[in-house]
Amino acid sequence: MDIFGDIIYGFSITLTFSNLFYCFAGVVIGTLVGVLPGLGPVAAMSLLFPATLHIPPVSAIIMLAGIYYGAMYGGSTTSILVNIPGEAASVITCIDGYQMARKGRAGVALGISAIGSFIGGTLAVVALQMVAPPLARIALIFGFPEYFSLMCCGLVVLTFMARGSMVKALMMAVVGIFLGTIGTDLIMGTPRFTFGIQIFMDGLGVVPVIMGLFGISEVILNIEEGVAREVFKAKITHLLPNLRDWADSIGPILRGTVIGFFLGILPGAGPVVSSFTSYATEKKLSKHPEKFGTGMIAAVAGPETANNASIGGAFIPLLTLAIPPTPGMALLLGCLLSYGVQVGPLLLKQHADIFWGVVASMYIGNAMLLVLNLPLIGLWVKILKVPYALLAPLILLFCVIGAYSLNNNTHEVILMVVFGFIGYLLKKLEYETAPLIMAMVLSPLMENSLRQSLLLSRGSFSIFFTRPLSAVLMVAAILLLIIPNLPWIKARKWESVDGELE
């Protein structure tokens, strides 16, 4: 089937009443989550995952993906109107978006971020449908050693992209791999680190761990730090940009699409790094970099486009190689595995409905989001006015119900609360939790690849260096581990950080 035939097949799956409903529900919940500070898309996806267990996998993934990219749209609303990012990828929009609002241009800022998000999101889906099938064909030549090297390389790239200490990010990845080994060993059948607790026999559930690390810990931190909000009071009008605004924005939107898409493919980069990179690029290319921070439309259009485009890019390693580049994608991988769907290069052949259904739903979802975020902006502004003191107990309640619904037992809830406390401590100690989640999801695949590779090579680790593709990936991983720690590179990194802070 050619690519147009495939996408028509995808639309035939998405354009059913039930899938349209799930797509709509996903993008509405995503926008809501994006608008409300204190609940990120990953926590919301994990929260709703138990509710999707009784529906077909394609519908579930359409809805969960909708939450993920929908949150990117919603996040900009809070950044522009309240000067608080609704989610991490919209941090940079606060700078110029809020300044635009103060100058009476809140409508244009919201308009261009929604339009940019639509263009970036849609073009990234076009690129996804072009790039993923040939990449999946290449991935078919991967054996166990290549897979192990790829996962090692992915985790090292993830720690390399970490915002804080690389050593701490590596520690989190190692802890994640360990947590993934808890449960019954699949080859020998031996229980590992279960301490006789029944729910550990099948391994630690990814969903309660994610809910704890991303949902509960975030709420607890917000309660401790206090979320003060003052919503912009002026009436929001003139959502559509004029010709001058278009001229200033079209370049940043197109560049943001390219930056977001390619950074989205890299493990760890995701929407946050994409939006920051886009902002830095626009500032570098601008004729008036000194005006950045005073309400430049390019500084809103570029990052908002990039964070949406990165979602399309992030689906490529997930759907073709089973490597999730962000925690959200790790959750989607966990969901697909729990539905019994084998993710990887064969997904396109064995579950074409899921791949093309999700791709087609992203076109429709982006169009829905444009409607939701332009004419209905007033509705989201009203929701923003709900005090956090009322929202926090409700978020906690939904987390508890979500964790309980997984297996209808309170042990999962206790596990979630424990990981909520661990997540709180980790954030206080400046450890990033994203590498932990991704490593935990990849751990069973990684262990299987390692053990099978060693069986193949009769115990020789040289197998990872004698097969060309595996060797390239391993060498890349080793270089990425060494280079940032070379003294002169380290010194330059600190200098650039100091410069940016100044």
Add this chain to the structure above:
Amino acid sequence: MAFWAWNNSGRGIRKNPALRSRGGKMDRQKWGSLAWLIFGILICFGSIRLSLGDFHNPGPGFLPFITGGILTCLSFVVFVQSGRRGKAKTGQKPFIVDRQRAWKATLTMIALLAYAIGMDYLGFLVSTTIFLAFVLWAVEPQRWYIVIFGSILASGVSFVLFEILLKSPLPRGIFDF
């Protein structure tokens, strides 16, 4: 090791307020890395008990042992780094910014744990109402009618939504509802 860390980072800090926050930061990172170090060693011991196998035929403890070993080494690196960085970096955010708010966060955490444990005994409706009322009262104290009616309404609506409409069974407890 623990005594050494306490002795080195703690001495003199109490006397000098300027050093207190810097020392606090240094302490926090050192204690954190020390906890990871112990955790890594425990993983190694646990893995050995599971059987490591050999390179030809790795056993169930093989990968956990590697992760435990790497974690131990990395936490030692962080331990050493935190000592060095602590001397260079100042102005870091303290562990507890506002004692009152930190107490509220702790209370919420305890209430959440009690809610999770008590849900099986008291049932969803009763335990949820108590939990919501407590959080609404303790975190940002609301008016009494919001605390009472808000908690009853939220638990009732979520019960109808999940138990009745979505057919997702919730714990019934000793009261059978």
